[in-house]
Amino acid sequence: MKLITKEELENATIEAIFWWKNIERFYHYQFKEINSILNKKRMDYQEFFILKYFNPFLKEYSVRRNIKNGDQNVFEFLKTLRREGFFGELNHENKEINKKVIDQLSEYLCNKTELTNRKNCKSLLSKIAFIIRPDQFFIYDSLAKSSIKKFRKNLNTRNNQNIRSKDLENYQTFYELSKLLTKDVDLELNLVIEEFQEEILHSCKELISKDNKAIKMRIIDKHLWIKSQEKGEDDFNTNNHLIYRNYNKNFPLYLRNGQ
Numbered sequence: 001m002k003l004i005t006k007e008e009l010e011n012a013t014i015e016a017i018f019w020w021k022n023i024e025r026f027y028h029y030q031f032k033e034i035n036s037i038l039n040k041k042r043m044d045y046q047e048f049f050i051l052k053y054f055n056p057f058l059k060e061y062s063v064r065r066n067i068k069n070g071d072q073n074v075f076e077f078l079k080t081l082r083r084e085g086f087f088g089e090l091n092h093e094n095k096e097i098n099k100k101v102i103d104q105l106s107e108y109l110c111n112k113t114e115l116t117n118r119k120n121c122k123s124l125l126s127k128i129a130f131i132i133r134p135d136q137f138f139i140y141d142s143l144a145k146s147s148i149k150k151f152r153k154n155l156n157t158r159n160n161q162n163i164r165s166k167d168l169e170n171y172q173t174f175y176e177l178s179k180l181l182t183k184d185v186d187l188e189l190n191l192v193i194e195e196f197q198e199e200i201l202h203s204c205k206e207l208i209s210k211d212n213k214a215i216k217m218r219i220i221d222k223h224l225w226i227k228s229q230e231k232g233e234d235d236f237n238t239n240n241h242l243i244y245r246n247y248n249k250n251f252p253l254y255l256r257n258g259q
Helices: 006-031 034-039 043-060 071-083 086-090 100-112 122-132 142-149 152-159 165-169 171-184 186-195 197-203 213-228 237-248 251-257
Strands: none
Touching (some): 006 043, 006 122, 006 186, 006 197, 034 043, 034 086, 043 071, 100 122, 100 171, 122 171, 142 165, 142 171, 142 213, 152 171, 171 186, 171 213, 186 197, 186 213
16 A cells, blocks of 8 residues: 555645745745855845845745844855855755755754754755755655654555654654655656646746656655644645645646636
8 A cells, every 4th residue: 555645646746836836946046046146255145145035035934943033144154054065065966965964064053153043953954955956855844754754664664664753853864764755656656747747847847857856856745744734634734635626627727827
């Protein structure tokens, strides 16, 4: 028995396409230039980037609390990421990036700086990394972590693993378990991607590749998000699939008009 049904993957695909088309693609193209912007000596470029792009991103993804108040702290945070080689690492195209970078940099920021109020910022770092390299990073936050735990025992059994619940406090372990989940439903993912091929090509061409790794990862991301919303039979979020099913009837029109 598959751990995720085809219908659930269809619902997650709609979410993935909608978010990439309307929000994530915009940040993707802006954030790809972070390293170059921070290397510029003109402060007005950097201030403009923080004001118009980075601060709205922090608010959109509910991670502003990860950095101390004040734009200067945001600027210092970005400079620290650049100095520690984070953006340079992300900009290596076609390179498999060591996922330990999230855990290691979060620990450094927490213990060696005052920028994060001595708190870990794995969620923030994973969201920046995803925006720049969606083919390399799953989004990590409390919702995704809570959802992946529901699959842990089955994935351990099927893959002869011994991942403990507490191990998921590490981003690298969370990534590995999410990758196992993606692999487990790979056949269904291929069918769903083929089913929505026209819409994906129209709205998410940046996520398409020979192995479609990025779009598959994003679909799993969104499934974990949807899964985290489930509360009870009568809860609105539990029955989201009914809404998705109705939208599916006119899905291409819904996407292209942005309605």
